[in-house]
Amino acid sequence: MSIFPTGAASDEPERLPAAGVETGGPLTVEKHIEEVAAHLRGGADSRLAHTRRFRASQLKALERMIDSHRQDFLDALATDLGKSALEAGLTELDLFRGEIDYAQLYLSEWMEAKHVRVPLALQPAVAKVEPQPLGLVLIIGPWNYPVLLLLAPLVAAIASGNCAVLKPSELAPACSGLVARLLPLFLDQRAYAVVEGGMEASKALLEQRWDHIFYTGGERGGRAVAEAAARQLTPTTLELGGKSPAVVIDGSHASVARRIAYGKFMNAGQTCTAPDYLLAVGSSGEAVLKHLSKAITSFYGKDAAKSRDYGRIVDQNHFDRLVSYLDEGTVAHGGGFDPATRFIEPTILVDVAPESLVMREEIFGPILPVIQVNSFDEAVRFINARPTPLAAYLFSENPRLQSAFEDQVRAGGIGHNICNAHAAVPGLPFGGVGASGMGSYHGRHGFERLSQMRPVLSKTAVIDTLQAVYPPYNWAKTKIIGRLM
Template sequence: ARQIRLVNRLRASWLAGKTRPIEYRISQLEALGRFLDEKKQSILDVLAADLSKGEFSDILLVRNEVNYAINNLSAWMKDEHVEKNLVVQLDSAFVRKDPYGVALIIGPWNYPIHLLLVPMIGAIAAGNCVIIKPSEISKYSEALIAEMLPNYLDKDCFAVVTAGVEETTKLLENKFDYIFFTGNPRVGKIIMKAAATHLTPVTLELGGKNPCYVADQCDLQNAANRIVWGRFFNAGQSCIAPDYVLCTLETQEKLLPEIFGPILPIVTVANLEEAIDFINARERPLSLYAFSCDNKVIHQLLDRTSSGGFCGNDTLMHVALVSLPFGGIGNSGMGKYHGKFSFDTFSHHRASLLRNAGLEAINRVRYPPYSDQKMALQHTPTHRLPDCIG
């Protein structure tokens, strides 16, 4: 009952239009930025308590997203005017970026602040009301978010719910207008099934085994440095970390002295062709990495495989760019976010046509009785029609 009241309260605020003005959205984004600034040490402390690490980069990446959204929101929100055919040449046709309504964001335990707040930034920027549910596994981070964040944000539009598995299952029975989940494929299927009850759209940020191909012609020392860094980043608890290396036997023998053996499984393949077949025979990964001095090899892997993201001659770094989308495909998830992609994810792209109330002479060709002249005019191409109509 408490959850139902909470969802209804937020929906009432959304229906009243409270979150729609740009001034309101920016004020809430600025408030989220103040939370990051003023509670910086507390955030680092809870990350250390939960994960034995308190890296300032966690805060910095979220702060960068806040700043990027504030600086670009005016441009993002503008109606996107589209090409018109002769029939509507005097009318206005555009895409309106509408908020969905009440969004639910469920965060993971391994990045309990970063992967909870970055999607929230997109949801706020897009004009939604938001309920966030931190992971109960990272209990210190969960407590900080639940106790401190509501002091900064408008309680009529934003809320934090703390819940275990049973309570989260009940929470998912409510009708949300968008659900964003970060976790594993098994739970992702449960989330998607619950969302299907209300035909609620979802973004699922899942995981999988991320391959890393190392070519024979490659700077092995640089490759080793970058792969080991990616493997151990965030104490190895990263959904985009390289999970195994694909290389020839010759390259494997050179890699072992670089201490690959103890930290990453190495799968030997005869050549690039076999490596591509090996990758394509498995579920599509969240990230795919390739190391080679030959750009043709990098591009072959990019062109002939499928993954959520791709990075050549490095690991993880593609995720640091707010100008690139982050998301999975197939078993590694669906949907994308970061930067403007977050705004677009939490926005309904509403087709809008505003016609002139007069000029009825233009429309008479549509109305019966249909003379030969009218029929001829109706069959005169005014613009290429979509295949589903033409």
């Protein structure tokens, strides 16, 4: 479980020795994590990561890591999730690289203090807001995008001048092991570390003192993180999930079905922003079902099990859960599965009851229920009667309906005529609301999320301009104060 490998490239920053190496004996998980946290707390307290030069150097090192080990990351993603090289590169490595590039481009601007106007009553004075690092951040990553969703928050942590401990998901062991091996070779070990392990490690990490906890995962895990953080009043960012709906007004366009199928079935449906169910308005249902079936076949062939571009379910528990959903409706496309390879065919379900289990739980797999509704208003009521989703999608060219959808539907993000893509725009905040999470990141939003936006007011004491507000008070002072304020 060591996080401090021996030796590093000669052009990398000087390393501090591993915490606990002098003990000579094996450490318990709890003791090891306690020493790791203490080691990095020392880095945070020394203000090591505060300077722009340090932040820029660590972002550059991340860039070198992802560029020089791209094939290693592709191989690990294929091992853990069966991702094709093109899909893994596009949806994980390239998006991560984009986050690094964006942070490098705007880092100096983000770090600048912003001056604000001072009320007349306090003049002469200067006021500003200056971003300050929080200190030590814990980042807990998920298994479905085990590279992007672990390392993109690290970009925000580095840019904002924080030290960080990363906890990869044990359900993606190849990616977890690769990050644990590579990160200490590129980043300064006084400021950044990786801790591998399962539930025991997660519990031990949550018992430590952090200045912020960044968690991406399911609602159950989010509740556990929030409860642990509350005991120490630690702020959190919770990137959860939920049942993200797609509403189709006109299903006659084949492009609509292609975009829904692509957004749903990439990574075998294991995407937090993927459309979880589809609401077909009016007569659009028959056309969209026909086009969806054609789109799936065009993407993955008649036998998706033979497609190089279609992934697999991460583990047996998730596989068994997903297979149980297949009996909760009529299979309109797909429905096949293979326990030996954890393969589930891209599947469309119809005749699904709104109160069924598949409509109450987040699916997080390659099963798409399609439900017929009579009107746009009925679709909106259907969505709002359920917990707030991470995203909501409307497929319509009607500007009035798009505006109404934005106004009436509460969701972490909105997409018109496209799924998932808002998460790929560095300038847009990404995050949930209500049951789908709290807080957002990407670009400047991540920088500010992991910073204290500290107010500073400076006023000279050479000339005391505050005498009008000092006691004792009389009628004249009261009138002057009223005018000033």
